[in-house]
Amino acid sequence: MYIKRRTLFIMLLLLVASTSIVTLAAAKFFGQASGTQGSVPQGQDPQKQAAAQDPELAKVYEAYQLIENAALEKQEKAELIDGAIEGMVKTLDDPFSDYMNQKETKDFNSSLQSTFEGIGAEVTLKNERVTIVSPFKGSPAEKAGLRPEDQILKVNGKSLQGLSLSDAVMHIRGPKGTKAELEIMRPGLSDPMLVTVVRDDIPVETVYSETVERNGKKYGKLEITQFSQNTAKHFAAELNKLEKQGINGLIVDVRGNPGGLLDSVVEIGNLLVPNKGVILQVQYSDGKKEVFRSEKGEAKYPVVVLTDKGSASASEILAAALQGSGYKVVGTNSFGKGTVQNTIPLEDDSQLKITVAKWLTPEGNWIHKKGIEPDVKIDQPDYFNAAPLPTKVELGRDMNSSDVKNLQLILKGLGQPPGRTDGYFDSRTETAVKAFQSLHKLPVTGRVDKKTAGVMQEELIKRIQDPKNDLQLQAALEVISRESN
Template sequence: MQSRHIFALLLGTLLGIFISLGHNVFAEREHKIPTLPLEDLHTFTEIYTRIKENYVEEVSDKELLEHAIKGMLSGLDPHSSYLNEEAFKELQVGTSGEFGGLGIEVNMEDGFVRVVAPIDDTPAKRAGIESGDLIVRLNETPVKGMTLREAVKVMRGKPGSKINLTIVRKGSEKPLKIEIIRDVIQVKSVKSRVLETGYGYIRISQFQNHTASDLHKAINKLKKDNEGSLKGLVLDLRDNPGGVLGAAVGVSDTFLKKGLIVYTEGRIEDSELRYNAKPKDLLGDAPMVVLVNGGSASASEIVAGALQDHKRAIILGTKTFGKGSVQSIQPIGNNAALKITTARYYTPSGRSIQAEGIEPDIQVNRVKIDSVEMPDESIIVSESDLRGHLEQKGDEDKKAENNKDSENGDDKADKQKAKDDEDIPLIKRDYVLYEALNLLKGLSIISQR
């Protein structure tokens, strides 16, 4: 008798939910209500009842229904999820630029946590976490069997506390154990500096609500530092996991004068959107190189795809992540929300980003440059060291002049060495950026002809 009451209650509740959804979602489609799968609902109710009666421990109705909701969404794709009150608040804080944790963007892959990208100036980045790392253990607890939400909750904690991650990294023979000290993550999404006179560098680590306005400030400062204009700009989107769609549109619009930036397509009318550029290029047509890699996802791919399709920039690096779906955050009762995939992104030329990514115009892999040990110059023999060698006319005068200016010569050598040392750190520290700067110089020369 009790089971029948539960069945009737559940069926009534589910019917109410479906009718409500039918009214909201299909209101503009001639008020059609979807056909209810009564047989499947009967199966669901029967399983629900058996869990209530037979499970080894008592489970509340609220907990079971929340599990059911989470299961429905997680079965759709890796990005759809149910956000309870706590998770909804964390999402809102994250897009504003300050939150607690390690500083990594992650998703779930084959039961393990995959690092999409570490965020700049965070504990994870400083500890050496890399895009593509597979997290298999959190402290001594296996990740297998956890939901993504559970894994993220373990990784977050009190600032100053430690956590050990066991990482499987491509190319490493053994799993790596990395200790990270948690901290409050304050993300400054835009950073800039001058690479060389006339050539600017801007790094966007994440797309937040204020990223576009911060980008404008950075460009204006670079112009001011370079006598009012730039010969070229490197825009670095490597390991940028994405963020707010409006920020991606704003960043793209900064460098485009006209045309489509991105459009979305989905099943419902509200999911079909088009974003166009306004008639102003803040960089003034100066050449651009955009850096991307496998950690560049979502909003980063929108920017790279738009600038590539409009031939506004050269895209350099490696193929991007391929996250081209749109998630809508729909608040529901109890201060919770539904995060659900409602559309796909398309570049101006109609390319789908989803599972495809953006192929760079120029493929440049990350490499490590090591110094080559040169032999001692004192043991190298040249023509001038041979006894009785034929001297150049005027050599005697030159010798006297060289002896007189030996100190000046040493100074010149020191200055040349300092200049060489100035070039070497960039190629050692960031080979891809070094190549981008060289490319930018060539583009600048061509554009001035």
């Protein structure tokens, strides 16, 4: 679907190169950015021309000339220009505005293919730290236990402090099979932890469907992991299959979904938002609004949406659209990304991305930095947020650390209560470890070595992936069961 009127299309940039961002790629902005070259008289310096048109730019040109001619430390012209643009963008104090030079733009565009190599996590800058929005489903990042809100402090010993988002991403990404040792600060932990992620090909599979039963009725469940180019098409196909099975309701799961193309969101909204309802509004800097409405008629069955703090941008648009239509949202507050960016290619194939608008819910609310509040708020079990256990350090009696505290959380989730959860490894924690080791035919030492840690991690993942332990899904089934009566 092509969104006409004020824009050619509004796109949410996705994958690991940046956080999910609603982006306007408008023809008129392209003209402002790069079309001016035709108006510069032949033989005249375009920088002088710009300064003549806007006297305030004369100071910039003067500073450029002084640095180029008089500075002791010489720098290439391109580096000076890049630095000036980066400085201007930085003054916006906006984590979603960014400048990418030619190389960064090329690397970024390569990540927008159907597959790319990396760890498979969406990141943003939050409080000047690289923060995970959400790991992709089945990605190395998810398998390594990374979670939304994890802050990446270092990659293979190199600090990311002070780097732009695009620079930081280039350190995180890498060829398939290489290791990224990440120093992670997780909310609730007092000390950073090391997580090793083996980079891999990251396929963009975006729609997963299944049926679930509750009280003798059949319900469809469609999980959307990203909103990419073919997501709406796949969603429609899977929805059609479910409807042919005679479902009594639909659960749309956008937990951990960092966003994607707005075209996809609007197309999916057309399939789900009833009575030609509003999907979203976009408000521009001049105060004008653009309203996107559904083309769907009456609802066939109830819909429930699942969200969590990893649901960002396009996911929030869909959740807000369905909530505005009277459908229930179940889970926890979403990420809170409500601004719109315009991505403009510059003449030298570099790229500038700046915030130019914000999107609003059907009711006209701005969810930025607040997220969407669910109708039924329910957290997952505590062990869903457990960190991976260390593999380079054994844990044993009388140790006192955040790693031990995390171990106690895992033991509790695995049905082996440690007696305490304050991070001190006492005799009760040791007994719980021994019970686990005995149950899984491991050497009964009471110490958590690399092998025990690995088995614990495997068992924990099994528990997390078991739908019976998914409290949010169970709550959604309860809600849709009542709604379909």
